[in-house]
Amino acid sequence: MIGSxxxxxLRxxxxxxxxxxxxAAGRQLRRVQxxxxxxxxxxxxxQGVVLFDRAGRIPRLTDAGRILVREARLVLEQAREFEAVAEGIASGLEPELGIALDGMCPTPPVMASLQRLRALYPTLAVSLFTEGLGAAERRLRSGDARLAITLVIGQPPSDLQALELIEVTLVPVVAASHPLAAEPAPVPRAKLREHVQLVLTDPVDPSGPSYSIVSPTVWRFVDLGRRLDFLLAGFGWCTMPGHLVAPHIASGALKPLVLDEPPPPALPVYAVFERGRPPGRAGRWLLEDLAKEFASA
Amino acid sequence: MIGSxxxxxLRxxxxxxxxxxxxAAGRQLRRVQxxxxxxxxxxxxxQGVVLFDRAGRIPRLTDAGRILVREARLVLEQAREFEAVAEGIASGLEPELGIALDGMCPTPPVMASLQRLRALYPTLAVSLFTEGLGAAERRLRSGDARLAITLVIGQPPSDLQALELIEVTLVPVVAASHPLAAEPAPVPRAKLREHVQLVLTDPVDPSGPSYSIVSPTVWRFVDLGRRLDFLLAGFGWCTMPGHLVAPHIASGALKPLVLDEPPPPALPVYAVFERGRPPGRAGRWLLEDLAKEFASA
DNA sequence: TCGATCCATCACTCCAGACGATGGATCGTA
DNA sequence: TACGATCCATCGTCTGGAGTGATGGATCGA
Known part of the structure; x- marks a missing residue:
């Protein structure tokens, strides 16, 4: 009865x-009638159900039969999905592709590439991790992700293979309502130090390195989006990736700060994977496509 | 390979x-290891895939295995759904319940009842037909629907069993921008006749009966919603179910007309089915619940 | 009326799958 | 270290379920 x-x-x-x-079904399935x-x-x-009405020469589906044919198609479709996934894996595709995406990276080109990935490998199970500072590399090392797309500060560690995709420019900004916004054009570093700086910090290792801290009073954030909220509300100033604040600068909500010193260097965005555990076929395809996508962007 | x-x-x-x-699986399934x-x-x-890593004493799922277990669960869930539907039918539930719903009926109580129906019979396949004048009865007779919820003008035909649910009052209305809206309070029938009346008509049998036609110039509509658009735009006047125009009257977009004659009689909304083809268990339950729902509304 | 085609039934065959025994490997424990 | 308890793989055996092929009744079209 149950499970039989x-x-x-169903076929x-x-x-x-x-x-x-x-x-006819017999002929189609190469079995005798x-x-x-x-x-x-x-x-x-x-199942305890009458599926066909045998009154005429050719059996007609009953109402119950029609409904159950519909259900049967769904089951078979799901079964085909199982076989498709299995075949993908059998043909050398990785069973699943974990991707860690740093919040600071520009997302539109990544999404464009992922859309093509989905079209090309429809059965591939993709896991996407988008978290705060330091998380992408951690997901990579923990094995959750096979591929990370992340900002790298300084030299990438030697056990990781890194492919540069693009550079992100960092812009110091404040809310238009903030006192610094009213300051005349080249703002000296001493002025910056009078105000709270909003910095990102690694949630797991808060004592880890923090970069380009200027102000003596800092507020630390784990989440990029939350920091943006506080920035827009005028709690302090910080440097942000240009592409993230461009719309707010255009709308007048944020103002870029012109400093009296050279602007901070642009930070490279890398696609990264562990040397000992390179991505499979789909991952390699994605790497190539990301490179093309960012090159044309 | 394919289809094997x-x-x-999967179980x-x-x-x-x-x-x-x-x-342990053998014990669970009552088979030897x-x-x-x-x-x-x-x-x-x-499938050409390695599912388990037999290195240790007890086999561990490989990455591929983990993904395919996930897929297998989906297939089995769908199969259980098949069996659940079959069991419902085997236990006397109708395979599917077609319901024809007239556009003039108040929908909130019907939706409330249908929601409870869905909770009570989750495997039941429901088809809902909501169309224009005359369609509900036609769906019933064609066999598409087993149950109709519809306005009935005059006596219901004797081959149909009808259960009255509620009465709908018909209100003559015009757009606030229409000349009739400026007319002083009791509008005489003669005044009405000077303006276009928007009437509903049966799309299949346009020469069929039309009711309470007053004006010599009528515009005919098949679709209740479309007629409402033209009504709101001030193309003419018509009588509408009170519950459908109440919000527009409240917002001032429509104005009810007070006539110098008794208001048209309220029309009963019936739940209807063919005597020779009564609804099954779920349909009967729905009938009862609709009666209760409308009684309390 | 006849042939073609459809389905149900039945006897027969056959093989996939379950069983049970065996052996090697691993782990925990004494 | 040795032993018992599990775990899984392999193999020979056997049985039940599923496919085959023949037959017969029913229906349809020519």
Whole structure:
């Protein structure tokens, strides 16, 4: 009764529905008609449902049969999905591709590439991790992700292979309502130090390195988006990736600060993977496509 | 290779994943361990994928195995759905319930009842037909619907069983921008006749009966919503179910017309089914619940 | 009326799959 | 270190379920 259902029974059922008769289904499935007949009887018996009306020469689906053919198609579709995933893996595709994406990276080109990845490998299971500072590299080392797309400060560690995708310029900004916004053009470093600086910090290792801290009073944030909220509310100043604040600068909500010193160097965005655990076929394809996508962006 | 997949293989696979070992899965499925072993080997062979890492004493799922267990659960869930639907039908539930809903009926109570129907009979396939004048009865007679909820003008035909749910009051209305809206309070019938009346008509039988036509110039509509658009735009006047125009009257977009004659009689909304083809268990439940719902509304 | 085609039934065959025994490997424990 | 308890793989055996092929009844079209 329960659990006695067979995929073969369902294949026979939809074959009959598609071909129009038991005999035709037999020909389609390369079985004799009596085998089809028996399978249907077995299905009807175990499920306790009459599927066909045998009054005429050709059996017609009953109402119940029509509904259950619909259900059967769903089951078979899901089964085909299973086989498709298995075939993908058998053909050398990685079973799943974990990607760690740093919040500071520009997302539109990544999304464009991922969309193409999805079209090319529809059965691939993708996990996307987008978290705060330091998380991308951690996901890589923990094995959650096979590929990371992240800002790298300084030299990438030697056990990681890094492919530069693009450079992100960092812009010091404040809210238009903040006192610094009213300061005349080249703002000296001493002026900056009078105000709170909003810095990002690694949630797991808060004592870890923090970069380009200027002000003596800092507020630390784990989440880029939350920091942006506080920035917009005028709590302090900070440096932000240009592409993230451009719309707010355009709308007048934020003001870029012109300093009396050379601007901070642009930071490279890398696609990174562990040397000992390179990505599989889909991951390698994504790497190439990301490089192309960012080059043309 | 293709199509050789078996539900039993999937059941074994998830049993191992759930119970933690081949032997435990064997106990769970009441089979000897070697049978489990063989089934797994068969699955791995036909799909060309290594599911378990046999290095240690108890096999660990590989990455591919973990993904495919996930897929297998989906297939089994769909298969259970098939069996649930079959069991519902076997226990006397109708395979599907077609409901024809007239556009003039108040929908909130119907939706409330349908929501409870869905909770009570989650596997029941429901088809909802909502169309224009005359369509509900036609769907009933064609067999598409087993149950109709519709306004009935005059006596219901004797081959249909009708259960009154509620009465709908009809209100003559015009757009506030329409000349009739400026007319002093009791509008005489003669005044009405000077303006276009927007009437509903049966799309299949346009020469069929039309009711309470007053004006010599009428515009005919098949669709209630479209007629409302033209009404709001000030193309003419018509009578509408009170519950449909109440918000527009409240907002001032429409104005009710006070006539110098008795208001048109309220029209009963019936739940209707064919005497020779009464609804099944779910349909009867819905009938009762609709009666209760409308009584309390 | 006849042939073609459809389905149900039945006897027969056959093989996939379950069983049970065996052996090697691993882990925990004494 | 040795022993018992599990775990899995492998193999020979056997059985039940599923496919085959023949037969017969029913229906449809020519």
């Amino acid at each position: 259902l067979t995929l073969d029974q 026979v059922l939809v074959a009959i529905a598609d071909s129009g008769s038991f005999s 009596s085998a089809i007949s028996q399978t249907v009887q077995g299905l009807e018996e175990t | 997949l078996t539900l039993d293989q 074994v696979l998830v049993a191992i994943a759930d119970s933690g070992s081949f032997s 070697s049978a489990i072993s063989q089934t797994v080997q068969g699955l791995e062979e036909t």
